[in-house]
Amino acid sequence: MISEKMMELGKTRSVIREIFEYGNKRKQEIGADKVFDFSLGNPSVPAPDSVNQAICDILKEEPSTVLHGYTSAQGDFEVRKTIAEYINKTQSTNVSADDIYVTVGAAASLTISLHAISVSGDEIITFTPFFPEYRVFVEKAGASLVTVASRAEDFQVEVEAFKKAITPKTKAVILNSPNNPSGVVLREETIVNICKVMKEKQEEYGHEIFLISDEPYRELVYDDVKVPYLLHYYENTLVCYSFSKSLSLPGERIGYILVSNQMKQAKDVYAAVCGAGRALGYVCAPSLFQRVVARCIGQTGDISVYKKNRDILLAGLTECGYSCAKPDGAFYLFVKALEEDANAFCEKAKKYELLLVPGDDFGCKGYVRVSYCVSTEQIENALPAFKKLAEEYCKNK
Amino acid sequence: MISEKMMELGKTRSVIREIFEYGNKRKQEIGADKVFDFSLGNPSVPAPDSVNQAICDILKEEPSTVLHGYTSAQGDFEVRKTIAEYINKTQSTNVSADDIYVTVGAAASLTISLHAISVSGDEIITFTPFFPEYRVFVEKAGASLVTVASRAEDFQVEVEAFKKAITPKTKAVILNSPNNPSGVVLREETIVNICKVMKEKQEEYGHEIFLISDEPYRELVYDDVKVPYLLHYYENTLVCYSFSKSLSLPGERIGYILVSNQMKQAKDVYAAVCGAGRALGYVCAPSLFQRVVARCIGQTGDISVYKKNRDILLAGLTECGYSCAKPDGAFYLFVKALEEDANAFCEKAKKYELLLVPGDDFGCKGYVRVSYCVSTEQIENALPAFKKLAEEYCKNK
Numbered sequence: 001m002i003s004e005k006m007m008e009l010g011k012t013r014s015v016i017r018e019i020f021e022y023g024n025k026r027k028q029e030i031g032a033d034k035v036f037d038f039s040l041g042n043p044s045v046p047a048p049d050s051v052n053q054a055i056c057d058i059l060k061e062e063p064s065t066v067l068h069g070y071t072s073a074q075g076d077f078e079v080r081k082t083i084a085e086y087i088n089k090t091q092s093t094n095v096s097a098d099d100i101y102v103t104v105g106a107a108a109s110l111t112i113s114l115h116a117i118s119v120s121g122d123e124i125i126t127f128t129p130f131f132p133e134y135r136v137f138v139e140k141a142g143a144s145l146v147t148v149a150s151r152a153e154d155f156q157v158e159v160e161a162f163k164k165a166i167t168p169k170t171k172a173v174i175l176n177s178p179n180n181p182s183g184v185v186l187r188e189e190t191i192v193n194i195c196k197v198m199k200e201k202q203e204e205y206g207h208e209i210f211l212i213s214d215e216p217y218r219e220l221v222y223d224d225v226k227v228p229y230l231l232h233y234y235e236n237t238l239v240c241y242s243f244s245k246s247l248s249l250p251g252e253r254i255g256y257i258l259v260s261n262q263m264k265q266a267k268d269v270y271a272a273v274c275g276a277g278r279a280l281g282y283v284c285a286p287s288l289f290q291r292v293v294a295r296c297i298g299q300t301g302d303i304s305v306y307k308k309n310r311d312i313l314l315a316g317l318t319e320c321g322y323s324c325a326k327p328d329g330a331f332y333l334f335v336k337a338l339e340e341d342a343n344a345f346c347e348k349a350k351k352y353e354l355l356l357v358p359g360d361d362f363g364c365k366g367y368v369r370v371s372y373c374v375s376t377e378q379i380e381n382a383l384p385a386f387k388k389l390a391e392e393y394c395k396n397k
Numbered sequence: 398m399i400s401e402k403m404m405e406l407g408k409t410r411s412v413i414r415e416i417f418e419y420g421n422k423r424k425q426e427i428g429a430d431k432v433f434d435f436s437l438g439n440p441s442v443p444a445p446d447s448v449n450q451a452i453c454d455i456l457k458e459e460p461s462t463v464l465h466g467y468t469s470a471q472g473d474f475e476v477r478k479t480i481a482e483y484i485n486k487t488q489s490t491n492v493s494a495d496d497i498y499v500t501v502g503a504a505a506s507l508t509i510s511l512h513a514i515s516v517s518g519d520e521i522i523t524f525t526p527f528f529p530e531y532r533v534f535v536e537k538a539g540a541s542l543v544t545v546a547s548r549a550e551d552f553q554v555e556v557e558a559f560k561k562a563i564t565p566k567t568k569a570v571i572l573n574s575p576n577n578p579s580g581v582v583l584r585e586e587t588i589v590n591i592c593k594v595m596k597e598k599q600e601e602y603g604h605e606i607f608l609i610s611d612e613p614y615r616e617l618v619y620d621d622v623k624v625p626y627l628l629h630y631y632e633n634t635l636v637c638y639s640f641s642k643s644l645s646l647p648g649e650r651i652g653y654i655l656v657s658n659q660m661k662q663a664k665d666v667y668a669a670v671c672g673a674g675r676a677l678g679y680v681c682a683p684s685l686f687q688r689v690v691a692r693c694i695g696q697t698g699d700i701s702v703y704k705k706n707r708d709i710l711l712a713g714l715t716e717c718g719y720s721c722a723k724p725d726g727a728f729y730l731f732v733k734a735l736e737e738d739a740n741a742f743c744e745k746a747k748k749y750e751l752l753l754v755p756g757d758d759f760g761c762k763g764y765v766r767v768s769y770c771v772s773t774e775q776i777e778n779a780l781p782a783f784k785k786l787a788e789e790y791c792k793n794k
Contacts, residue, residue, distance in 0.1 A: 001516075001568075001604050001605055001662075002513060002514045002515075002516075002605075002662065002665060002666055002669050003512065003513055003514065003515060003516055003669055003672075003673070005672070005676075006512060006513050006668075006669040006670075006672035006673040006676060007513075007665050007666075007668045007669040007672055008672065009671075009672030009673075009675055009676055010513075010667070010668035010669055010670065010671030010672030010673070010675065011668045011672070042462070042466050042467055043462065043466070044462060045462070046460070046461035046462055047461045047465050051461075051465070052456050052461070055452065055456060056453065056456070059449050059452060059453070063443070064443035064444045064448075064449070064645065065439070065440065065441060065442070065443055065645065067648070068444050068448070068645060068646045068647070068648050068649055069439050069440070069647055069648045070439055070647045070648050071648055104501055104650070104678075104679070104683075105678075105680060107678040107679070107680045108678040108679070110678065111677060111678030112678070115400065115403060116399060116400060116403050116404075116407075117399045117400065118399075118400060119398075119399075119400055133675075136675060136676050137676070137678060139676075140676040140677065171398075207398050208398055208399075248461065248462065248465060249465045250465070250466055250467045250680075251464070251465050251466045251467050251468055251681060251683070251684025251685075252465055252683050252684055252685060253501070253680065253681070253682075253683050265399065268399060268404050269399055269404075270407070271403075271404045271407035271408045272399050272400055272403040272404040272407055273403075273407065274406075274407030275400075275402070275403035275404055275405065275406030275407030275408070276400070276403040276406075276407075278406055278407065278530075278533060279402075279403065279406055279533050279534070279536075279537040280508060280537065280677050280678070281501075281502075281504040281505040281506075281507065281508030281509070281534060281677070282501070282504070282505070283502060283504045283647075283650065284648060284650070285650075286501075286648070286649050286650050286683045286686065287648025287649055288648075288649060288685075288686075289683065289685075
């Protein structure tokens with residue numbers, strides 16, 4: 001009698017969450033330092049000091065009824081202006097406060113965007129591997145998720161495969177670069193090719209196909225790799241951003257949607273974003289943290305830790321005989337399992353107290369996600385366990 | 398091609414918001430002290446000092462990665478435990494942390510509850526006058542809103558009218574006491590009668606009918622009036638609470654859903670709440686403010702200001718010849734307009750710089766909502782204007 005779908009969703013804990021809970025239990029049994037938990041994407045570096053400083057300053061400067069009061073539904077005007085100016089400065093764009101809608105984090109950015117643009121029966125395309133909640137968000141918006149396999153060796157998009165998946169029902173394409181779970185950054189060439197197909201198909205079908213750029217990991221890139229800004233490549237773009245990873249604030253739920261003012265329907269799409277936010281119960285984003293991110297924009301936690309972790313883990317795993325596509329960003333490695341069944345591989349890994357996430361839910365069988373947003377010490381201590389796990393497979397060959 | 402419904406919702410600003418914007422413009426033209434804006438329900442008293450103190454303490458005590466990190470989707474366990482214990486202490490209930498789901502405010506509480514329990518074609522009943530966003534939330538959940546007129550003289554519920562509205566399609570009944578916009582508190586007798594009908598109809602139809610108690614104004618009651626706690630009257634109850642009004646934190650978006658553990662389906666309904674929260678993109682409620690409300694629970698801003706405002710405004714308006722049902726709580730008066738058309742009445746009021754909200758959107762023609770969460774000075778200065786407005790109607794009789 002109640003919504004079966006919602007009940008099922010509530011009862012099926014995500015695989016990631018299951019492993020995390022197992023890890024907590026195991027830590028109690030044998031000690032936290034003996035369990036190598038690589039399951040969660042929770043930033044391990046603290047927020048920059050400027051965050052707590054900004055909170056204290058704002059509490060002193062702003063009267064309570066203003067600070068803790070409602071902001072406009074789109075977000076405080078000054079906050080949106082600051083965000084727009086920052087984007088213009090760093091990405092050479094020409095966006096304004098009126099193109100920005102402040103949200104309760106990345107999941108809200110995606111959900112609101114999908115409800116704004118989708119009608120029942122629409123198809124939304126994304127590329128494997130992908131964040132599993134995409135399917136939940138897309139289906140709740142009345143659309144269905146169509147997945148296209150990326151190239152196995154480097155997780156860049158094969159244009160021919162993409163062309164086959166796009167249909168007159170395609171309403172949007174979700175890109176996620178740097179990618180969760182692979183850490184791969186889409187190359188400019190890949191993006192140009194994707195946008196070319198989308199432009200041709202828009203022309204052919206006579207309607208818009210939107211590009212949704214899910215980019216909470218934008219700032220988490222290493223070795224001077226550049227993440228192309230999609231507004232420069234495609235007019236019908238919505239950018240879904242979150243401050244969760246850059247400022248290490250995932251619990252505070254703060255991000256934004258940028259509706260490109262280059263789209264012909266920009267005003268209508270922005271209005272639909274406002275309408276979807278309203279209908280889904282998002283009255284406004286948390287008012288204190290709107291001000292905090294405006295003051296701290298452009299800063300990050302000490303992300304050099306992630307680079308160091310990546311380098312140690314990648315070198316260590318490669319030495320043991322593991323392989324994975326080169327991860328230029330985010331804080332994940334997507335490693336080939338040493339047997340076909342990634343679930344079985346993860347079970348074997350547990351014998352060595354290694355907690356890894358099987359790639360099946362990300363749309364790629366035979367892989368595991370290793371989150372390296374952990375202490376460097378954990379990585380160093382875990383490498384012998386990874387080695388023993390690999391040796392077990394060698395012996396059995 | 399995009400969602401027309403969402404676009405329309407985004408473009409139609411609420412009447413309240415329109416009036417508020419007009420007020421801001423007018424204040425710039427003639428000076429803020431000359432405009433008597435009674436349109437918004439934004440708390441006018443500051444949060445208690447303990448709120449900002451709690452923020453500062455928590456920043457010092459909790460490590461950044463824990464404090465600003467994800468909590469579990471239902472909310473931090475200790476926070477839920479504190480909320481449950483507070484409810485038990487004040488309402489003599491027996492609820493536990495596992496019955497509580499922490500939300501991003503009252504709108505999220507309602508939206509998530511509606512998506513959890515509703516399937517397409519369901520009917521949700523509420524009583525006039527009602528908060529207009531109910532319709533938006535209910536329709537987005539695929540259900541339709543059925544409204545039942547309350548008794549004109551005191552806005553209590555007529556059981557006979559309610560009986561006629563309830564059908565086999567009725568999935569839930571929303572009660573809002575203290576009420577926005579009337580300030581009326583439902584009497585215990587009224588609640589007993591409503592629940593009796595619901596129990597009979599559950600029996601007759603052979604399925605659950607849920608009671609949703611929307612109670613952000615629970616603590617805002619005056620003169621020792623008691624607000625009955627619905628868990629004691631009906632098993633299939635969901636309480637939707639928000640700290641927005643009690644702690645004067647509407648912008649911070651923090652509240653909770655309590656799923657009564659007395660329902661037979663309690664575990665399933667709680668799971669559906671978790672599933673709906675997940676599908677709608679609510680990852681967790683803001684982590685800092687979860688801790689803040691746990692530390693400040695049971696406190697309020699200085700709500701004696703609201704009582705003072707109510708008493709001055711009610712006496713002043715009555716003296717001028719206005720009438721309204723006795724408002725025992727919240728911070729609104731729902732006043733009979735002096736002509737049938739409340740919109741025309743509000744337009745006339747503007748001549749005296751009085752900004753009032755016509756009751757049509759609340760489902761009651763011929764009334765206006767007067768929000769008294771303003772400075773006492775504004776009320777005192779506005780009374781002569783109310784008097785002149787009334788005199789204009791006397792003259793024209």
